Amino acid sequence: MFIAGILGTRATTMLDLLFLAQFVIVPTMIYGISRAKKQSYADHKKIMLILVAALLVVVTCFEVHIQVYGWKQHAEASPFFSEPVYQSGVGITLLVHLAFAVSTAFLWIAVVIAALRKFSKPPFPGAHSKWHRRWAKIAAVDMLATAITGCLFYYVAFWAT
Numbered sequence: 001m002f003i004a005g006i007l008g009t010r011a012t013t014m015l016d017l018l019f020l021a022q023f024v025i026v027p028t029m030i031y032g033i034s035r036a037k038k039q040s041y042a043d044h045k046k047i048m049l050i051l052v053a054a055l056l057v058v059v060t061c062f063e064v065h066i067q068v069y070g071w072k073q074h075a076e077a078s079p080f081f082s083e084p085v086y087q088s089g090v091g092i093t094l095l096v097h098l099a100f101a102v103s104t105a106f107l108w109i110a111v112v113i114a115a116l117r118k119f120s121k122p123p124f125p126g127a128h129s130k131w132h133r134r135w136a137k138i139a140a141v142d143m144l145a146t147a148i149t150g151c152l153f154y155y156v157a158f159w160a161t
């Protein structure tokens with residue numbers, strides 16, 4: 001099931017789906033933030049919580065897939081792959097991506113938990129607004145960087161010939 005991908009690169013179907021997921025996640029995040037800018041805070045809350053739930057599923061699928069099937073065997077034919085892996089283009093791109101991914105996970109958890117605890121129900125601007133606007137913007141930029149470096153990793157590891 002996971003051997004041949006759907007995009008015709010060296011990646012597995014699961015990695016293809018994760019790559020494609022970035023193109024849904026980022027626009028959804030931008031739309032969710034635009035709802036807050038238009039003062040539709042309940043919409044904003046709903047969209048961001050759905051996004052967080054979807055991200056949990058995506059990250060879990062990715063982790064299980066990598067642990068069970070590995071990824072290196074699919075990247076060996078890349079011109080950016082060499083041993084030791086983490087000194088090659090593929091490995092360095094993965095490390096940069098992971099740095100953004102891990103910090104994004106912590107930031108998103110912190111922003112969501114603080115928002116759920118400190119904003120009123122239904123949500124409206126208040127004492128927590130200043131903190132939320134600052135850290136939520138950093139969390140959103142971090143998510144964007146995670147998606148960009150994730151796509152870059154997909155390209156250098158599984159696509160480049």
Ligand code: HEM
Nearest residue numbers: 036037041045048108111115116123124125129136137140
């Ligand atoms: C990680 C998830 C989230 C991100 C990335 C995020 C992002 C943002 C951003 C960037 C803004 C500022 C919009 C602007 O420039 O006007 C904002 C505003 C706001 N968000 Fe979130 N948000 C998240 C989750 C939540 C949740 C779960 C709630 C409610 C429980 C919430 C409630 C609000 C409210 C009430 C505002 C308006 C604050 C104000 O302008 O005074 N957010 N959010």
